[in-house]
Amino acid sequence: MQSSPLLEHLIENLRCLPGVGPKSAQRMAYHLLQRNRSGGMNLARALTEAMSKIGHCSQCRDFTEEEVCNICNNPRRQNSGLLCVVEMPADIQAIEQTGQFSGRYFVLMGHLSPLDGIGPREIGLDLLQKRLVEESFHEVILATNPTVEGDATANYIAEICHLHNIKVSRIAHGIPVGGELETVDGTTLTHSFLGRRQID
Amino acid sequence: MQSSPLLEHLIENLRCLPGVGPKSAQRMAYHLLQRNRSGGMNLARALTEAMSKIGHCSQCRDFTEEEVCNICNNPRRQNSGLLCVVEMPADIQAIEQTGQFSGRYFVLMGHLSPLDGIGPREIGLDLLQKRLVEESFHEVILATNPTVEGDATANYIAEICHLHNIKVSRIAHGIPVGGELETVDGTTLTHSFLGRRQID
Ligand SMILES: [Zn+2]
Ligand SMILES: [Zn+2]
Numbered sequence: 001m002q003s004s005p006l007l008e009h010l011i012e013n014l015r016c017l018p019g020v021g022p023k024s025a026q027r028m029a030y031h032l033l034q035r036n037r038s039g040g041m042n043l044a045r046a047l048t049e050a051m052s053k054i055g056h057c058s059q060c061r062d063f064t065e066e067e068v069c070n071i072c073n074n075p076r077r078q079n080s081g082l083l084c085v086v087e088m089p090a091d092i093q094a095i096e097q098t099g100q101f102s103g104r105y106f107v108l109m110g111h112l113s114p115l116d117g118i119g120p121r122e123i124g125l126d127l128l129q130k131r132l133v134e135e136s137f138h139e140v141i142l143a144t145n146p147t148v149e150g151d152a153t154a155n156y157i158a159e160i161c162h163l164h165n166i167k168v169s170r171i172a173h174g175i176p177v178g179g180e181l182e183t184v185d186g187t188t189l190t191h192s193f194l195g196r197r198q199i200d
Numbered sequence: 201m202q203s204s205p206l207l208e209h210l211i212e213n214l215r216c217l218p219g220v221g222p223k224s225a226q227r228m229a230y231h232l233l234q235r236n237r238s239g240g241m242n243l244a245r246a247l248t249e250a251m252s253k254i255g256h257c258s259q260c261r262d263f264t265e266e267e268v269c270n271i272c273n274n275p276r277r278q279n280s281g282l283l284c285v286v287e288m289p290a291d292i293q294a295i296e297q298t299g300q301f302s303g304r305y306f307v308l309m310g311h312l313s314p315l316d317g318i319g320p321r322e323i324g325l326d327l328l329q330k331r332l333v334e335e336s337f338h339e340v341i342l343a344t345n346p347t348v349e350g351d352a353t354a355n356y357i358a359e360i361c362h363l364h365n366i367k368v369s370r371i372a373h374g375i376p377v378g379g380e381l382e383t384v385d386g387t388t389l390t391h392s393f394l395g396r397r398q399i400d
Binding site for chain 1: 203204205206207209210212213214216217218219224226227228229230231232233234236237239240241242243244245246247248249250251252253254257262263264265266269270271288289290292293309
């Protein structure tokens with residue numbers, strides 16, 4: 001039992017953060033109370049703002065508090081004619097850090113998983129098709145994770161691209177099979193971009 | 201660069217938590233946005249409440265949002281005649297978990313450190329003396345950390361107890377020298393309570 005119900009409540013709520021168990025939640029709560037209350041207040045405000053105001057870009061589905069995100073709004077990126085399809089927003093961060101890609105993105109927010117009721121609609125493929133029709137892309141780069149589900153999703157999207165006569169490629173070399181794109185180092189990711197191969 | 205300034209701000213602010221670097225801050229922010237926005241909102245509220253309302257108990261200096269904390273207010277604990285002096289609130293949690301101690305506490309919120317300008321007043325020894333005079337304690341148990349500073353602080357408080365003719369003891373066996381009380385396992389801590397020795 002903590003001496004304070006509010007402290008107990010804070011420790012409990014800190015555990016909603018991934019990787020935070022009871023011990024580290026307690027350490028975090030004491031740290032803030034003892035040494036950084038203004039930091040704790042700032043974090044509370046940042047959380048409230050982010051949770052209530054951040055939605056999804058109407059073009060790429062990445063997180064943004066605007067109607068259209070910074071990347072989609074960038075004219076240089078619009079002119080590249082390249083569209084990179086990823087599973088999660090964190091994948092965009094990883095790719096941006098390689099500096100190898102200057103096109104736009106499309107975020108599936110997951111992958112096809114029929115057994116879990118996640119079909120084409122749930123990962124936004126209706127919006128993706130609409131964009132393929134309305135905009136003129138030279139190439140769609142499929143950067144879903146090299147897992148069974150990621151590969152299946154990539155194949156499904158490749159077929160859609162073929163229907164629209166758009167060149168489509170899959171990033172390839174270096175990503176360990178079964179691994180997650182988000183955790184791959186920049187060099188490996190750069191190689192996999194340069195070594196992408198067209199899907200016929 | 202994140203696609204969203206609010207997201208970037210959140211990631212930055214999550215780093216005020218101890219042990220949270222840029223990578224895990226990003227993972228936490230995405231996790232909340234993707235899977236647990238209500239958890240994020242609850243955490244924000246818990247933080248605001250805790251940071252703004254939790255103060256220190258007027259008797260033991262532990263964290264509480266009340267004038268006097270649950271432990272100090274407990275009549276059974278008041279009747280025990282035992283007072284345990286610890287450095288930090290987390291030490292109380294560790295001791296409570298052993299179930300070996302049913303008295304009250306006094307939290308120094310640190311230890312004597314003259315070079316850092318932390319003297320007797322800064323660790324609340326004026327309040328401790330007042331309690332020793334006004335209440336009737338059979339024994340004061342010194343459970344400061346077994347470090348140079350913790351030992352020096354214990355010796356200083358032992359002298360105050362001697363002046364007031366109050367029996368004083370120091371918890372002893374089992375705590376690794378140089379270690380921190382908060383991280384010791386329950387059995388070791390239990391032994392150190394049972395093996396406490398009077399300071400003459
Ligand atoms: Zn966008
Ligand atoms: Zn108290």
